[in-house]
Amino acid sequence: MQKEIIVTGFGGQGIILAGRILGTAASLGDNKESTLVQAYGPESRGGACNAQVIISDTPIHYPYVKIPHILVAMSQAGYDKFSGLLQEDSILLTDQDLVPTTNAPCAHYEIAATRMAESLGHKMMANIIMIGFFTAITEAVSKNAALETVNRSVPKGTEEKNQKAFNKGFDYGLSTLKGKEKRAAGMTGAIAQ
Amino acid sequence: MNKQTKIILFLCNWGPHAAYLSLQDEKQNIPEAVHMVRIPCTGRVDRALLLRAFAKGADGVAMIGCSPGTCRYGSGTPTAIRNTQDTGTILDLMGIGQERLRFATFLPEQSEELLEFLQTFLHDIQKLGPTAITTLPDNPLPANPLNLPREEVSALVNTYDIHACQDCGKCSSACPLALVGKPFSARGIATAVINNELYKTNVQENVWSCLTCGLCYERCPSAVNFPAFIKELRYLYQKNTIQGNEAHGGFLHSLMRSMASPDLTPNRYQNIPEKLKIDPDSNILFYGGCAPYFDIFFSKHIDVNTEKILFDSIRLLNFFDVHPRLLGDERCCGHDLLWSGEQRHFKEVARLNVERLNSLGIETMITTCPECYMTFKTTYPDMGFQLNFEVVHLYDFLEKEIDRGAVEFTSFDKAVTFQDSCRLCRLEDRQELPRQLLARLQPNTFTEMRESGKGSMCCGNTAWTGCDSYSKAMQVKRLQQAKETGAELLITSCPKCQIHLQCAMQDPFREEELQIEMLDLTSVIAQTITWK
Ligand code: SF4
Ligand code: SF4
Ligand code: SF4
Numbered sequence: 001m002q003k004e005i006i007v008t009g010f011g012g013q014g015i016i017l018a019g020r021i022l023g024t025a026a027s028l029g030d031n032k033e034s035t036l037v038q039a040y041g042p043e044s045r046g047g048a049c050n051a052q053v054i055i056s057d058t059p060i061h062y063p064y065v066k067i068p069h070i071l072v073a074m075s076q077a078g079y080d081k082f083s084g085l086l087q088e089d090s091i092l093l094t095d096q097d098l099v100p101t102t103n104a105p106c107a108h109y110e111i112a113a114t115r116m117a118e119s120l121g122h123k124m125m126a127n128i129i130m131i132g133f134f135t136a137i138t139e140a141v142s143k144n145a146a147l148e149t150v151n152r153s154v155p156k157g158t159e160e161k162n163q164k165a166f167n168k169g170f171d172y173g174l175s176t177l178k179g180k181e182k183r184a185a186g187m188t189g190a191i192a193q
Numbered sequence: 194m195n196k197q198t199k200i201i202l203f204l205c206n207w208g209p210h211a212a213y214l215s216l217q218d219e220k221q222n223i224p225e226a227v228h229m230v231r232i233p234c235t236g237r238v239d240r241a242l243l244l245r246a247f248a249k250g251a252d253g254v255a256m257i258g259c260s261p262g263t264c265r266y267g268s269g270t271p272t273a274i275r276n277t278q279d280t281g282t283i284l285d286l287m288g289i290g291q292e293r294l295r296f297a298t299f300l301p302e303q304s305e306e307l308l309e310f311l312q313t314f315l316h317d318i319q320k321l322g323p324t325a326i327t328t329l330p331d332n333p334l335p336a337n338p339l340n341l342p343r344e345e346v347s348a349l350v351n352t353y354d355i356h357a358c359q360d361c362g363k364c365s366s367a368c369p370l371a372l373v374g375k376p377f378s379a380r381g382i383a384t385a386v387i388n389n390e391l392y393k394t395n396v397q398e399n400v401w402s403c404l405t406c407g408l409c410y411e412r413c414p415s416a417v418n419f420p421a422f423i424k425e426l427r428y429l430y431q432k433n434t435i436q437g438n439e440a441h442g443g444f445l446h447s448l449m450r451s452m453a454s455p456d457l458t459p460n461r462y463q464n465i466p467e468k469l470k471i472d473p474d475s476n477i478l479f480y481g482g483c484a485p486y487f488d489i490f491f492s493k494h495i496d497v498n499t500e501k502i503l504f505d506s507i508r509l510l511n512f513f514d515v516h517p518r519l520l521g522d523e524r525c526c527g528h529d530l531l532w533s534g535e536q537r538h539f540k541e542v543a544r545l546n547v548e549r550l551n552s553l554g555i556e557t558m559i560t561t562c563p564e565c566y567m568t569f570k571t572t573y574p575d576m577g578f579q580l581n582f583e584v585v586h587l588y589d590f591l592e593k594e595i596d597r598g599a600v601e602f603t604s605f606d607k608a609v610t611f612q613d614s615c616r617l618c619r620l621e622d623r624q625e626l627p628r629q630l631l632a633r634l635q636p637n638t639f640t641e642m643r644e645s646g647k648g649s650m651c652c653g654n655t656a657w658t659g660c661d662s663y664s665k666a667m668q669v670k671r672l673q674q675a676k677e678t679g680a681e682l683l684i685t686s687c688p689k690c691q692i693h694l695q696c697a698m699q700d701p702f703r704e705e706e707l708q709i710e711m712l713d714l715t716s717v718i719a720q721t722i723t724w725k
Contacts, residue, residue, distance in 0.1 A: 171597035178514075179599040179724030189603075190505070190512040190719040192468045 001057050003140045004065040006085075008050035008078030009098075014127035015074065019051025021131055021149045022141055026055040029145020035063035048077045055140055070138055072130060073099050074113070091138055095126065109137050111172055120165055128154070128162050129169035136173025143170065196323050198226040200253045200315060201246045203238045205269070206231055208259040211301035216308055223308065224315045234258070235296075236269030236276075240490065241442025243280040243294060248447035250328055253293045253318035257307070260298040270298065275493065282489050287451065288460040288522070289324050292317065325456035329537055335433045341391050345429055350386055353422040357415040358383045364409035364419065369650045370402060373670060375663035377402060379409050379419055386426070400426050401437035402659040405532055406651040407619040420620065427534030437533055440660040441490070448486060449530050453541035458522045461485070465519075469507045472516040478555045478582075479507060479517035480569070482562035483525050484688045495695045499688035505719035506561045506587050512722060513594045517559065522549070528564040531572065532656035540576070547578045561587035561715050563617035563687045571621065586617070587715060588626045588686075595633060599725040602718075604635035610642050610680035611714075612671070612694070613649040614687035627686050627714055634717060640678040642671075650674070652690040653697070668697030672707045683711045 005022065009015040016038045023034040037052040052065040071086060072093045073079035079099045086092060086106050094102060096110035111133045117126040128150055135146045147166055154162045182188065204210055210231060216223055232238055235258030246254045256273055264270045274296055281291030295314060299307045335342075350356065364379035365371045371378060377399050385396040405420035413419070427437065439446045451457060461481070465471070484499035491497050510517050527542035550558070558580075560566050570584040594600075611631060618624040624646040631639060644650050653668040654660050672694060675683045685691050691711050698707045 168597070172599060175597055176599035176725065182724045188723045190508040190722050 002060070003055045003069050003138075004067065005053040005055070005070045005072070005140065006050055006065050006068045006082055007053065007072040007074075008048065008082055009074030009095075009127075010047060010077065011049050013074050014124065015049050016051050017153065018072070018127040018131055019053050021146070021153050022134070023053045023055070024153070025141040025145040025149040026053075029148055030142050032057055033060050035060050037063050037065075048075065048081060050078060050082070070134070070140065072134060074126070074130065075099065076101065093130070093134055093137060095130065109133070109173070109176055111169065111176070113169065116168055116172075117165060120161070120168065122161060122165070125162060125165040128165040129172075132166040132169025132171075133173040133176075134169075135166075136170045137177065198253075198315065198319055198323070199251050200224070200227045200255065200311075200318060201251045202227050202229045202311070203232050203235060203242075203254070203256045204229050205235050205258045206233050207265050208263055208301050209257045209299040209303075209307060212299050212304040212307045215301075215304035219304070221304070221308055224311055226315055226318075227311055234264070234266050234269040235273035236264070236266065236271075238273065238276065239442055239444075240276045240280045241444035241447065243276060244283070244444055244447045245442075247284070247289060247293070247324060247326060248328070248451050250326070252321070252323050253295070253314060255311075255314055256294075256296045257310075258296070258298050260300065263298075263300070279489055279493060283448065283486055286460060286485060286489070287448070288458040289326070290321065293321065293324065325454055325458065326451045327454045327456070328450075329453065329541065332432055332434050341389075341429060341433055343389065346386060346389065346391065349422065349425055349429065352425070353418055354415070355383050355386055355417060355422070358413075358417055359415055360384075361414060363412045363414065364417075367408045367412040367648075369406070369408065369653075369667050369670075370404065370663055373663050373666040375402070375661075375666075377663075379403070382423075382426075383417065391426070391429075397430065397435060398659075400430065402661070402663075404615070404651055404653070404655050406615040406655065408615075408648070408650075411619060411647055424532055424534070427532075428536040429534075431534035431536070437658045438660075439533070440654065440657040444490060445486075445529065445657045446533065446535070449525055449527070449542075450535065450538050452524045452527070453530075453538040453545070455541075455545060457524070459524060461521055461523045462519045465507070466504055469504065470511045470516040471507070471519055473518055475516055475518040476554070476556040477510075477515055477517045478550070478553065478558045479503075479510060479519055480526075480558050480560040480562075480565055481506075481519070481523060482560065482565045482688070484562070487688060487692055491692055491696075495692070495699060497692055497695055499691055499713075502561060502688055502713045502715050505713070505716045506559075508719045509587070509591060509715065509722070510559065512719075513590075513598075515590075518553070518555065520549075520553075524549075526562075526565045526568040528568045528572075529656040529658075531568070533658045543573055543576065543578045547573065547580060551581045553582075555582045557583050557585055559585050559587055559590055561713075563614040563621070564689075567616045567621050586623070586626065588630055591718065592626065592629050595630075595722075600722055601725050602633055602635045602721045603723055605637070605721060607636050607682045608638045608640065608678070608680050609634075609636040609682045609684055609717075610640050610675050610678040611645070612642075612652065612675070612683055612685045612690050613646060614685075614690060615649075615651040615655070617686060618649065619647055630714060630718060631684070634721060636682070638679070640680060642674045642678055644674065652687070652693040654689070654693045664693075665697055665700070668694055669700065669703065669707060672697060672709065675709055676706070681710060682717075683709045684714050684717055685711055686714050688713070 023036040026034040090106040092108040113129040114126040277296040481503040527539040531539040653664040
């Protein structure tokens, strides 16, 4: 099984770090193969940027993503650039405030990651919240591996805050899945219709 | 122990009493267990009296009146039937059983039928055996009630540091009772205690009137904890057989005192809507509180449905996949006993509750009643009753779940305002808790009342004690404040706020001016929460 992932956003959001955490979690934590291609360039000065991650049970021969199984978009520009590649069975994850306009052919899950990070007091942690969300929704990496990698990848002294951010995203992810299930079962509200 | 069966017979003076007289004249065998109380009209025996008979040890109570149409006063019979029904429903909930309370009518010439009725009733009651209600012995009459034990009074003065009072008057300028013009002074009570004047009737009246709402404590520069002080003073009064003014003839107090009977096994939650999911093995218990009793009792006067708050709470737990356990034999938490000076009964209730609840093996108790919450969470441990599980307010549970959850709230086209519960907001210091949830709702507008949060006025009564025309004046003022915000819906957070404020809305001269829809915060959330 091979999972091809694109994480996209603008410079300064920690997009590349997010990609690295996912890849590292898969290889060091879950003992899978993984690759990371990071697109720098003018992007690193605040334009669109992206990280391409491949996670696989078998050796990976080509590190570039052709068709993303999972697209994580944290900016409208990033979404616009890659959304054309999405297939029916892809999964799209977006920051709902930063990607207001979508028209995806596939399953789409939204989270207000940046707003949540702000309410936690650290806007910079939106990427970690997104990793938590990603982990819960896609199960492409295990929770333990992701959490441990987050711990090892963030600056010393900020581990606890980042863990909190991860869990925030993770819980929201679980809750989103539950909500989908409930909706599908016709149980939208608390009072039976 | 074989207690003698005791049947109280409330017998109307007019028709049926003549029948009873004939039985006596004919030296008929009226059972000894029957204790006859001759009354002017069955319609005048209120529900408080009926329940009090049981609370004081009756095993059965019969109300014998005149058949409809023959009532000398016209409306006696229907009133008596209604009162008997209400009390019967409450007896069912209490686990006493309504078959112990009977209403019947006899004409003057129906002495044989009356005798037969009494014998059958006695037979039935004997079959049922004694009720589970036991009574605590009465407090011994003090040698001189005018002279309260000096040592106990000074102990109170020291514990609550009454000498620290600077006589600044801030309490009176905050106290809602004083502000509506009642001759009432918190500072005056403090001074009276120091001067050993607790025997004065105006001081006593004041002690029983205080709402224990805690507003003065908020403002007091010397941090004199007035609510707690009043609570102890009332206990001191009770010990010296100085009774407070129990609202509604003491109906609710009889009910609560009965809860101190170890063998009483209430029979709750027989009517929960089918769709609610309950799990008897859950390690989360939902504790409802006394709302259903209130609804039955008050339905005679006002349109209240506070039991809905309990059902909506369970709906919300279910919404988040918690299927709670319910306790069929749930007692009351004892809050009102404690706050009306009935510390002995309170301690019995608390002991029984702790014993039962600690034996369940639950991890969490969730409640939405602010009084149950405060009593279990804070008062029990403070008084040495340790619980082996965590007590959580439903709002805390909801806030946590909603915060992590992919849920949202449908908007509703109403302007709303909010009535704080004095227990939750001030005594437990959690004014932020309902507000976090309120902020998530999507009403048309949300406007706080002129006095809100820590400074808010309460609903005008605590512990069913000392309700008077000033309480009404206060409630009218509060409702006017609510209307002033332009609100169409007053969101409450305590079932009693709904009852007391609804009561004030009955004012026939101010009808329009005071009417406002009320809904508990729990119900508003239950109605508008949805998965994203
Ligand atoms: S507790 Fe409330 S009612 Fe009692 S004195 Fe203080 S402010 Fe007044
Ligand atoms: S506010 Fe406190 S210090 Fe001031 S008069 Fe009242 S009890 Fe005394
Ligand atoms: S306000 Fe009404 S319901 Fe409340 S205690 Fe007074 S009379 Fe009873």
